[in-house]
Amino acid sequence: MSDTSWLSKFPQLERGDLIAIRKTLDGAYREFSRNYGDTIESLFDPLLTFLIWFEKLLIASPWWLTIGVILAIVYGASRSWKLCTGVLASLLAIGILGMWDDTMRTLSIITVCTLLSIGIGIPTGILMSRSNRAQAIVTPILDVMQTMPAFVYLIPVVMLLGIGKIPGVIAVIIYAVPPVIRLTNLGIRLVNKETLEAATAFGATAKQRLFGIQLPLAMPTIMAGINQTIMMALAMVVVASMIGVKGLGQPVLKSITNQYFTLGLFNGLAIVALAIIFDRVSQTYAKRTQKHLGGMNND
């Protein structure tokens, strides 16, 4: 009977072997972190300095100046007074309810995460769109990034880089960058083939095609990706606060543990308000700049 036990029971590795594998890998990671942790950490120093500077800038500036600058950006992007009024109202409400500093912290880290995601995502998306092999390699990585529970990589990152902003930014970007990569790739691949062929036929170089045709025409799709990325970054605020990122996530975490429902709701709503501001501004900006691409067909 014992010879055929594998029929009824999955023939798994011996317990000792499994433990040996796990111990070896963990040990290797510890060794790595011990040997290279400082070096890797120092690579991120400029980013950390910038993050701290930007956060201090947002918090230390007088609140009316910060609101003024935000409104100017909103108006510049959207050209809509209605949207500006809405943004002003939500920022004032946030301030009155005592969440100004936390909101500024979250705003600063989300802004940086978004810019980095765009900086990483668009070139990666371009690479994927130009090579089917790159696409075949990157797609499963993106799937892993989006579905792997954050804590699985958060704690190793904490061991490597400590708690605080940098691991927070890394965690947020890992989760938030896939949409902009995917949609850049998709957007470029969906560019009308004939239009691109036309550019080639007239002797456009690869660079001229990319910047003159592919990126401008993929822009609505890419903007949708950026929008998604911002939303996902904001959704990660609470998770990031679990490794010591200050901002709106910490009060949310606190309220979960202690069942302070109102505190949780207020801070949650502040996150939602930020999300809506980012979303509306980026969408109206996209709509405004892409108007001629369609919808005005009057023949």
Add this chain to the structure above:
Amino acid sequence: MHKQTFVAGAMVLLSSASFAADSCGQVTIADMNWNSASLMANIDKYILEEGYGCEIELIPGDTMPTGASMIEKGEPDVAPEMWSNAMRDALQKGVDDKRLRFAGSSLSDGGEEGFWVPKYLVEMDSSLATIDGILKNPQLFKHPEDDSLGALYSCPAGWNCQISTQNLYVALGMEEAGFDIIDPGSSAGLSGSIARAYERGQGWLGYYWAPTAVLGKYEMVKVDFGSGIDEEHFTTCLTQEDCLDPRPSMWPPAPVKTMTTESFATREPAAYDYFTKRSFTNNKMNVLLAWMEFNQADGEIAAEYFLKNNEEMWTNWVSADVAAKIKASLN
């Protein structure tokens, strides 16, 4: 055919009658999500199954939901390691209402809380085992975002200990000494920060508690505030958010109890009797936890390891014939 059935039935009746004292029904035990609790749950499971003939079901849980469920629903029957301070009033009320019983202390020394520093720092400079020595050396405890400050890693946001840590930070004059409080966000963040410092031999100062796998694995020294324990002040002021005049005090030991429901205690007196005796010292538990950590063992494996290697301990918890049964099953 009929004869055989009859004989078999008679044997069942006989056996159940003659072993009535040892018989035991279904028992549910909370399997909490940290190592020491899980270890105890699995030891209890093994002993109750092999020694008392119970049918055990382990139910995953955490302190708050398990406590609440035991009070309100009488399920699960047993919580092997309950840090009762976390919901002291509610549990006490459950005992008063005859719904719960504190069977015994799972950790005889009680849980140990405090500020800790890595042992290698103390070996380098023995004054770092005291708060005075630490206050003089903030530069040893590097703040991740500001080189001019020292860092005190606090208990994660929302936990009770966050308030006492904050109050002690004020009471010990740490701000004036150039320390800043860092919120690690979660227990995983906190232990991650210890692991990082330890692997690189860097300074670390912060709140932690024992017995835990982390303190079993990374040797840390509890910082002496030089104040002794002022339990009265600690409970009335340091644990309160509105503590106006915090004074230094070490953490009093936290009671860590084995808790059962009243119905279990009356239903299974023999098994309940086992729970009144089952107890660990912190030293013993730290060693066990370190073994678990080193071998990446789960509660079940560690329970087997414990029972095989620590006969002198657990045989004191049960009667001789129960011990014999368990020993027989272990071989």
Add this chain to the structure above:
Amino acid sequence: MTSLNKASTDLETLIEISGLYQVFGNKAKSVLPMVKAGKSKDEVLAETGHTVGLRDINLDVKRGEIFVIMGLSGSGKSTMIRHFNRLIDPTEGQIKVEGEDIMQLSDEELIQFRRHKMSMVFQHFGLMPHRTVLDNVAYGLAIQNVDKKERLASANQWLETVGLAGYGDQYPAQLSGGQQQRVGLARALCTNAEILLMDEAFSALDPLIRSEMQDQLIELQAKLKKTIIFITHDLDEALRIGDRIAILKDGILSQVGKPVDILLHPADDYVEAFVKDVNRARALNTQTLMQDIGNILGSQSVESAIHSLNENQQEYGFVSNQDGYQGVVTRVQLEQVAANDNAMDICCDELLIKVPSVSPDQSLQSAIPEALGHNFALPVTCEEGKLVGSIPRSEIAQVLES
């Protein structure tokens, strides 16, 4: 005279394609021997999963002609045209332009070649929706880094040429299909490339606009004298604008020839089935049937005219003087007059029969009424009235029968 010259065959060869094969698939090269061995498209697909696009294409395009490649969908015609500027590289074969093998061009040379030698018009226009019409037209020059002022001036001029003056600031989405294709045409012309590739350029347009665009193309071609390679699935279109037509079926060239050859002498059953339903009289213009008139009578005496007719064994002759085509004189009539007045000039109303002439770009159908009421060949005159040829009645009969 240009319209006459372009029909003749002794022009300089500009593009030469030989032994061209196109097989689609991962291991195209290894499948090639099978294709060469004559296995059919379906067999190759079933055995290897590769699709045979083109098979042993050999053709040449003369400078200044409109060369039409005609075929149904799936025939490989769109694949074919993309070989001329190497939007698609052949699996095997040679493409020579002005004697230079363009398969040997480096990437940089290829870009220069595309910028200056060839331009292209696309079926669905291929315009850039994010650029204005003017910027679209100037695109070819923009990527050559031509100065902005200069290229916009040039673009404006071409916009005017195609009849879209004043539309420069609009976006393509604001124009109708026909207007968009005019933009496409202007864009192609704007680089001043000698060779124009037109991939089903008018197929997406509705019939009225299409015929308008065909007219415009013929008109422009008369002025610009480009070499045009034109892809179509519409035989009427091919016959209307083509100087020569290549018929492509399943990646194989069935026939290459002048419209009249295709219509009157189809090379195989496929072409024959194809041309069967064509209204020949409408599809062919007079020029395609026109033949040279060997002996044209001038302002001369009856005697010398009779002599001339006798010498060429003609029953009648066309008369043309410095004022152009005048009419027809018959030998019978001349001989009657000769008895009285041998020296009389034949350019007089008593002798001349005023047979009406037709113009060379007129459809045969519209010329037929002029052929009624007499028994002579149909004289063809150009705009200035000059006699350029004639259409024998037998030719007309042959076209109309069947």
